Amino acid sequence: MTEKVFKMNEKALTVNEREREVLCKAGIRVRYPKGQIIFSAEEYADRVYLLEEGYVKIYRISPSGREFTVGGTRNPGEIMGLAEALCNSKRTCFARAITDVTMIVLTKDQFLDVLSTEHRLALKVAxxxxSRMRFAEALVYDLMCWQAPGR
Incomplete structure:
Protein backbone atom coordinates (compact mmCIF):
# COMPACT_ATOMS: atom_id res chain seq x y z
CA MET A 1 0.00 0.00 0.00
CA THR A 2 2.83 2.40 0.81
CA GLU A 3 4.09 2.36 -2.78
CA LYS A 4 0.72 3.78 -3.87
CA VAL A 5 0.75 6.44 -1.16
CA PHE A 6 4.34 7.61 -1.55
CA LYS A 7 6.89 6.67 -4.20
CA MET A 8 10.45 7.93 -3.93
CA ASN A 9 11.79 9.99 -6.82
CA GLU A 10 14.25 7.66 -8.58
CA LYS A 11 16.28 10.58 -10.00
CA ALA A 12 16.82 11.98 -6.50
CA LEU A 13 18.35 8.67 -5.42
CA THR A 14 21.28 8.51 -7.85
CA VAL A 15 24.30 10.72 -8.45
CA ASN A 16 25.07 12.21 -11.85
CA GLU A 17 28.40 11.77 -13.66
CA ARG A 18 30.00 14.91 -12.21
CA GLU A 19 28.97 14.00 -8.64
CA ARG A 20 30.28 10.46 -9.19
CA GLU A 21 33.66 11.83 -10.31
CA VAL A 22 33.92 14.10 -7.25
CA LEU A 23 33.09 11.21 -4.90
CA CYS A 24 35.52 8.86 -6.69
CA LYS A 25 38.29 11.41 -6.30
CA ALA A 26 37.63 11.77 -2.56
CA GLY A 27 37.23 8.08 -1.68
CA ILE A 28 38.71 4.70 -2.51
CA ARG A 29 37.34 1.98 -4.79
CA VAL A 30 36.57 -1.30 -3.02
CA ARG A 31 35.21 -4.53 -4.47
CA TYR A 32 32.98 -6.91 -2.51
CA PRO A 33 32.12 -10.41 -3.73
CA LYS A 34 28.54 -11.65 -3.82
CA GLY A 35 27.38 -12.49 -0.28
CA GLN A 36 29.93 -10.23 1.48
CA ILE A 37 28.65 -8.17 4.41
CA ILE A 38 29.50 -4.53 3.74
CA PHE A 39 28.42 -3.21 7.12
CA SER A 40 26.67 -4.64 10.16
CA ALA A 41 24.15 -3.47 12.71
CA GLU A 42 25.71 -2.10 15.90
CA GLU A 43 29.00 -1.07 14.30
CA TYR A 44 29.95 2.60 14.45
CA ALA A 45 28.94 4.32 11.21
CA ASP A 46 32.05 6.13 10.01
CA ARG A 47 31.76 5.43 6.27
CA VAL A 48 29.52 6.42 3.36
CA TYR A 49 29.31 4.33 0.20
CA LEU A 50 28.66 5.12 -3.46
CA LEU A 51 27.53 2.00 -5.26
CA GLU A 52 29.15 1.90 -8.71
CA GLU A 53 28.38 -1.63 -9.87
CA GLY A 54 26.18 -4.39 -8.51
CA TYR A 55 23.33 -4.51 -6.00
CA VAL A 56 23.19 -4.40 -2.20
CA LYS A 57 20.43 -5.55 0.14
CA ILE A 58 19.70 -3.50 3.28
CA TYR A 59 18.15 -5.63 6.03
CA ARG A 60 17.67 -6.24 9.74
CA ILE A 61 17.64 -9.48 11.69
CA SER A 62 14.72 -10.24 13.99
CA PRO A 63 15.23 -11.63 17.51
CA SER A 64 14.32 -15.05 16.08
CA GLY A 65 17.12 -14.75 13.51
CA ARG A 66 14.98 -14.04 10.45
CA GLU A 67 16.16 -11.48 7.88
CA PHE A 68 13.79 -8.64 6.99
CA THR A 69 14.57 -6.35 4.08
CA VAL A 70 14.00 -2.83 5.39
CA GLY A 71 15.87 -0.55 3.04
CA GLY A 72 15.21 -2.41 -0.15
CA THR A 73 17.89 -2.97 -2.73
CA ARG A 74 20.47 -0.30 -3.45
CA ASN A 75 21.30 0.15 -7.13
CA PRO A 76 24.31 1.52 -9.05
CA GLY A 77 24.63 5.29 -8.61
CA GLU A 78 23.05 5.31 -5.14
CA ILE A 79 24.73 6.55 -1.98
CA MET A 80 24.20 4.39 1.10
CA GLY A 81 25.14 4.42 4.76
CA LEU A 82 24.15 8.08 5.09
CA ALA A 83 21.77 8.44 8.01
CA GLU A 84 23.84 6.87 10.78
CA ALA A 85 27.13 8.31 9.49
CA LEU A 86 25.69 11.83 9.51
CA CYS A 87 24.12 11.30 12.96
CA ASN A 88 27.30 9.94 14.61
CA SER A 89 25.56 6.74 15.59
CA LYS A 90 25.78 2.99 15.28
CA ARG A 91 24.29 1.26 12.27
CA THR A 92 20.83 -0.22 12.69
CA CYS A 93 20.91 -2.43 9.59
CA PHE A 94 23.10 -4.83 7.69
CA ALA A 95 24.19 -4.36 4.07
CA ARG A 96 25.11 -7.40 1.98
CA ALA A 97 26.27 -7.65 -1.63
CA ILE A 98 23.66 -9.61 -3.60
CA THR A 99 25.94 -9.56 -6.66
CA ASP A 100 29.61 -8.75 -7.03
CA VAL A 101 29.84 -5.09 -6.05
CA THR A 102 32.18 -2.17 -6.70
CA MET A 103 31.86 0.82 -4.39
CA ILE A 104 33.55 4.10 -3.62
CA VAL A 105 34.06 4.24 0.15
CA LEU A 106 34.48 7.61 1.87
CA THR A 107 35.11 8.29 5.51
CA LYS A 108 32.55 10.54 7.13
CA ASP A 109 35.06 13.40 7.14
CA GLN A 110 35.85 12.94 3.45
CA PHE A 111 32.14 12.93 2.66
CA LEU A 112 31.49 16.07 4.72
CA ASP A 113 34.37 17.81 2.93
CA VAL A 114 32.76 16.97 -0.42
CA LEU A 115 29.36 18.23 0.74
CA SER A 116 30.87 21.50 1.95
CA THR A 117 32.05 22.33 -1.58
CA GLU A 118 29.41 20.53 -3.66
CA HIS A 119 26.22 22.29 -2.62
CA ARG A 120 23.98 20.60 -5.20
CA LEU A 121 25.12 17.21 -3.95
CA ALA A 122 24.44 18.31 -0.36
CA LEU A 123 20.88 19.26 -1.40
CA LYS A 124 20.49 15.90 -3.16
CA VAL A 125 21.59 14.09 0.01
CA ALA A 126 19.08 16.10 2.07
CA SER A 131 12.45 10.85 0.77
CA ARG A 132 13.54 7.84 2.81
CA MET A 133 12.01 9.37 5.95
CA ARG A 134 8.70 10.07 4.19
CA PHE A 135 8.63 6.52 2.81
CA ALA A 136 9.22 5.12 6.32
CA GLU A 137 6.48 7.37 7.75
CA ALA A 138 4.04 6.18 5.09
CA LEU A 139 4.91 2.58 5.88
CA VAL A 140 4.33 3.11 9.62
CA TYR A 141 0.99 4.76 8.80
CA ASP A 142 -0.01 1.77 6.67
CA LEU A 143 0.94 -0.69 9.39
CA MET A 144 -0.97 1.26 12.04
CA CYS A 145 -4.13 2.11 10.11
CA TRP A 146 -4.89 -0.65 7.65
CA GLN A 147 -6.43 -3.98 8.56
CA ALA A 148 -4.19 -7.02 7.92
CA PRO A 149 -5.74 -7.82 4.48
CA GLY A 150 -5.14 -4.23 3.31
CA ARG A 151 -1.49 -4.22 4.32
Missing amino acids: SLLG
Missing part, protein backbone atom coordinates in the same frame (compact mmCIF):
# COMPACT_ATOMS: atom_id res chain seq x y z
CA SER A 127 16.38 15.27 -0.47
CA LEU A 128 17.31 11.59 -0.42
CA LEU A 129 17.18 11.40 3.38
CA GLY A 130 13.86 13.27 3.36
